[in-house]
Amino acid sequence: MSEDAAKCDIGFVGLGVMGKNLVLNLADNGYKIAAFDLDFEKVDAAIAQDVQENSQGSPRVIGCSSYTELLSKLKAPHLIVLSVPAGEVVDQVCHNLIGAGIQPDDIVIDTGNSLWTDTVEREKRYNENFIFFSSAVSGGEVGARFGPALMPSGSAYAWTRVKPIWQSIAAKVDAETGKPLERSKPGEIIPHGEACAEYIGPAGAGHYVKMVHNGIEYADMQIICEAYHVLREGLGMDCDQVADVFAKWNAGDLNSYLMEISVEVLRHKDPESGSALVDLILDKAGQKGTGLWTAVSSLEVGCPAPTISQAVYARSISSFKNLRIETAKHLTRPPADALSAEQKESLVEELHDALYCAKICAYAQGFQLMKLASVEHNWKLNFASIAKIWRAGCIIRASFLQSITKAFERDSELENLLLDSYFSSQLSKYQSNWRQAVAKATLMGIPVGAISASLSYYDSMCCEILPANLLQGQRDFFGAHTFERVDKPAGKKFHVEWSTTERVIKPLN
CATH class of the missing domain: 1.10.1040.10 (N-(1-d-carboxylethyl)-l-norvaline Dehydrogenase; domain 2)
Incomplete structure (x- = not known):
């Protein structure tokens, strides 16, 4: 076996509840994972559960003690999934990966509940260092383990690389009825059905x-x-x-x-x-x-x-x-x-x-x-x-x-x-x-x-007519905010001198 063939398919950072279950889901679907977490006990727990659930096969989850080791154990170009809290932690991990030698053609996928505007900024910020991609995950602990709904967005090129992986681990539904095709035990695979994972759009959309x-x-x-x-x-x-x-x-x-x-x-x-x-x-x-x-x-x-x-x-x-x-x-x-x-x-x-x-x-x-x-x-x-x-x-x-x-x-x-x-x-x-x-x-x-x-x-x-007509009158009375009329061309603004005796209505354009 060549050295590259022995390497892992996916790197994974963050082995909390969601992260660990996504790792095991990926392993069930035939992917070998290099896993890292600052809490080494979480890495050990993920490996132990993988061994317990896959006792007859070779190890599917390989523990790493640093970002450098994580990158060294991955096939190039690297694909790294993050399951870390939204906010500053995402940027800390990204900077650590840059320090460890991540390459411009490598993909980093944020699966946390990040604010969409942060995702847009991150794609721009890390553009020269690697491809920042995002994929929101829904379904909680059970969904992550046996099939979540995935909402990926960002680089269309990155999606071509991520798509087969994401659609393999996602929840499946019957195409005709829309009913879930559920799996509930480790190792069980549902190859047919529509995958609940499809490209959403540019950065931030997912x-x-x-x-x-x-x-x-x-x-x-x-x-x-x-x-x-x-x-x-x-x-x-x-x-x-x-x-x-x-x-x-x-x-x-x-x-x-x-x-x-x-x-x-x-x-x-x-x-x-x-x-x-x-x-x-x-x-x-x-x-x-x-x-x-x-x-x-x-x-x-x-x-x-x-x-x-x-x-x-x-x-x-x-x-x-x-x-x-x-x-x-x-x-x-x-x-x-x-x-x-x-x-x-x-x-x-x-x-x-x-x-x-x-x-x-x-x-x-x-x-x-x-x-x-x-x-x-x-x-x-x-x-x-x-x-x-x-x-x-x-x-x-x-x-x-x-x-x-x-x-x-x-x-x-x-x-x-x-x-x-x-x-x-x-x-x-x-x-x-x-x-x-x-x-x-x-x-x-x-x-x-x-x-x-x-x-x-x-x-x-x-309601075809709401009391916003009175509201606009009030706004024009105290703030001269103007209003439109139903009997005049759309967009034409009017203002009334409400406090004068004659109540003069003045068109403003």
Whole structure:
């Protein structure tokens, strides 16, 4: 065997939860990995797990104690994958690789949740040293191990080298039904099916798409939690009863990974007390920033995303636990009314439809945001392809995404999902129950901010005339900001001397 043939196919830096599982996934698919982490115990743990899972074969994961050793063990041109925290750590690793002798034709792939603008800057910064490529990864620990959704972007040349590797380790779906083709044990390979990995576009595009994915994830999680809140507090269900409702919903239109894991979380018992563990979990939600980035970007681009933004606010409100305890002593809520069995059954059905409609609106907001960003940055995003990537391997994977795929296949220029005939008919069909659920939850004093934000978004999109005409009048009154008129050519600006007796209207152009 030649010296080069004995070398590793891929270098890997960062063996935390995601990194270790991506390494083992790569190994399952026939790649030999040179692995490095500043914590040598993590390297040893990855090697030990590889040996345990592949006891009959030769070692697939080779440990390295330095960046120089990492490069020396790789076939040229080198391909190095990073699974490190977003931010300064990415640049530290890049500088260490430069110091170790990385070459201009080598590829470095950032798989972390980096801010997309940082990715754009890094491609420029390291252009003379190596090819900086990015590939956002979704699916958590299990996805990384058995098939994630991958959103690669950057150099088109780099993608030609990365593509066969990425499509081999990615989640797979049945091309006709869009259903995941899942593997759940080491060494199991699914050679057929569509891979949930496709080139997104230039530098930054993949991380932007992953950012919006996470924004939709925030919204999807929040609307599920709001339904849970109504079922627990409004209908008095225990965790197992709510789990039964969610399991039933998961068998229909609301089938999704998030609904599936919600059932498991609700059924899980605390080993010490025997009570539902979720009742013992402190109600303070954490966040790592991607939902916030999505909300901020929607404001910067000028795209309405109220459901996503409200989901971020809901996490923020939850963090003020002590304040909520104190204000609850001073503020009153409506008295609880006893509901009949028929009324309870009706509300469960209404909540189902509200959840479904709110979900449609959250995705509509996310895809419109990506469309506007695509135009602004000249990315030429393929939204049918993005929807396909998300059908398996990622946190928001759901059967629902097959319908989104078909919507963009019918019209690749679709401006908003609400304009698609299928989704508009679904919203029209279920909006009555949606309204009932929001109204009843509100009368009970149970917050349903994300579900109601979706409803307000829907109603606003249904209005040909919004009260922004009065708002423009107000702005012109106090700040001379001008306004346009419906009876004059578009773009022509007017200003009124509001405080004068004659109210003179002056055209400004």
